[in-house]
Amino acid sequence: MVSATLDAFLSSYVAGGDPLRLAVSQTVRQLALTAVTMRKTINQGALGSAFAGHRGRSNSDGDAQKDLDVHADDMFIEAMRQAPVCLYGSEELEHPVVLDPGAPIAVAIDPLDGSSNIDTNVSIGTIFSILPVVGEPVSERNASFFQPGGAQLAAGFFIYGPQLALVLTVGNGTHVFVFSSRLGTFMQAYESVVLAPKTQEFAINAANYRHWDESVRLYVDDCLKGTEGPREKEFNMRWIASLVAETYRILMRGGVFLYPGDKRKGYGEGRIRLIYEANPIAFLIEQAGGAATDTVNRILDLTPQSMHQRVPLVFGSAREVHRIARYHTEPSSIGERAPLFNNRGLFRA
Numbered sequence: 001m002v003s004a005t006l007d008a009f010l011s012s013y014v015a016g017g018d019p020l021r022l023a024v025s026q027t028v029r030q031l032a033l034t035a036v037t038m039r040k041t042i043n044q045g046a047l048g049s050a051f052a053g054h055r056g057r058s059n060s061d062g063d064a065q066k067d068l069d070v071h072a073d074d075m076f077i078e079a080m081r082q083a084p085v086c087l088y089g090s091e092e093l094e095h096p097v098v099l100d101p102g103a104p105i106a107v108a109i110d111p112l113d114g115s116s117n118i119d120t121n122v123s124i125g126t127i128f129s130i131l132p133v134v135g136e137p138v139s140e141r142n143a144s145f146f147q148p149g150g151a152q153l154a155a156g157f158f159i160y161g162p163q164l165a166l167v168l169t170v171g172n173g174t175h176v177f178v179f180s181s182r183l184g185t186f187m188q189a190y191e192s193v194v195l196a197p198k199t200q201e202f203a204i205n206a207a208n209y210r211h212w213d214e215s216v217r218l219y220v221d222d223c224l225k226g227t228e229g230p231r232e233k234e235f236n237m238r239w240i241a242s243l244v245a246e247t248y249r250i251l252m253r254g255g256v257f258l259y260p261g262d263k264r265k266g267y268g269e270g271r272i273r274l275i276y277e278a279n280p281i282a283f284l285i286e287q288a289g290g291a292a293t294d295t296v297n298r299i300l301d302l303t304p305q306s307m308h309q310r311v312p313l314v315f316g317s318a319r320e321v322h323r324i325a326r327y328h329t330e331p332s333s334i335g336e337r338a339p340l341f342n343n344r345g346l347f348r349a
């Protein structure tokens with residue numbers, strides 16, 4: 001347990017006076033102030049006006065927009081106008097918006113993650129990715145969002161749960177800050193998080209089982225067989241349907257998350273958006289010693305092609321993530337089909 005303030009953490013990060021770092025730290029401060037206000041709105045629940053429900057609108061990806069989605073987007077874009085941010089790209093906006101053309105960074109954001117949980121009083125959040133601005137002239141600057149996730153300067157999310165927390169990386173570990181109402185500020189709650197490489201817990205929306213490809217089905221089948229299957233250990237399963245909540249849990253106690261592509265219409269690349277969901281989560285997870293793939297390839301190596309592009313996402317404890325990749329790349333050598341497992345089965349019989 002450590003107890004530096006977020007301000008102290010950011011001040012030490014900008015100590016060398018690098019202008020990009022300065023811009024990142026000012027932006028994170030603005031995001032944090034806005035998250036505190038968002039939390040107050042969320043805490044009012046159905047008693048507050050921002051909870052009125054659907055506006056009957058949908059975002060560019062076809063998701064129904066709830067009032068709180070739009071409210072969160074309005075809040076964060078206003079906040080980013082107070083920060084040195086050139087471009088603001090959001091799940092809720094079809095195209096990125098130019099804020100300060102001379103500023104050095106671009107912010108990609110999922111203003112409200114886990115929207116389907118708003119009315120159920122389950123944790124929701126805000127995910128952000130901060131990238132350096134690239135591209136000349138100004139009209140070419142949207143290219144900033146199409147850099148591989150490995151170019152991110154910082155990434156993080158706020159989780160509006162039993163605690164308001166910020167999980168942040170600026171490229172030197174993954175840091176968890178919890179908002180202290182008493183002190184009115186975010187305090188660092190843990191040293192840099194280290195994710196256990198092994199796990200016995202997986203998270204997937206099992207309702208889609210029949211739509212998955214065989215590799216994903218076999219992986220899950222092997223987990224479900226527990227001590228009687230090739231894994232020879234019991235597994236636990238979780239699905240909160242809130243990416244921020246799943247990520248927080250995995251950072252705290254290990255585990256693996258899967259949202260693969262499946263055969264449903266529109267789900268060939270899964271559900272998670274690359275630029276403002278998968279990339280920041282992958283950066284946080286890698287900085288904690290975990291791994292993140294599109295089932296096979298490292299997420300942070302992918303070059304985005306469009307602002308709202310979806311990507312299959314697997315992340316969490318590194319050994320488990322790499323194991324899942326092998327179900328896709330060498331299916332005949334893993335799980336129940338592995339020669340060693342069959343031998344063992346013969347001996348047992």
Ligand SMILES: O=P(O)(O)OC[C@H]1O[C@](O)(COP(=O)(O)O)[C@@H](O)[C@@H]1O
Nearest residue numbers: 110112113114115116205241242243
């Ligand atoms: O409802 P499903 O298909 O299980 O999907 C749940 C996933 O969708 C998301 O809610 C997508 O994010 P949004 O709420 O920002 O659209 C993730 O947080 C979550 O992991």
Ligand SMILES: [Mg+2]
Nearest residue numbers: 110112113114
């Ligand atoms: Mg989301």
Ligand SMILES: [Mg+2]
Nearest residue numbers: 091110112113
């Ligand atoms: Mg969202």
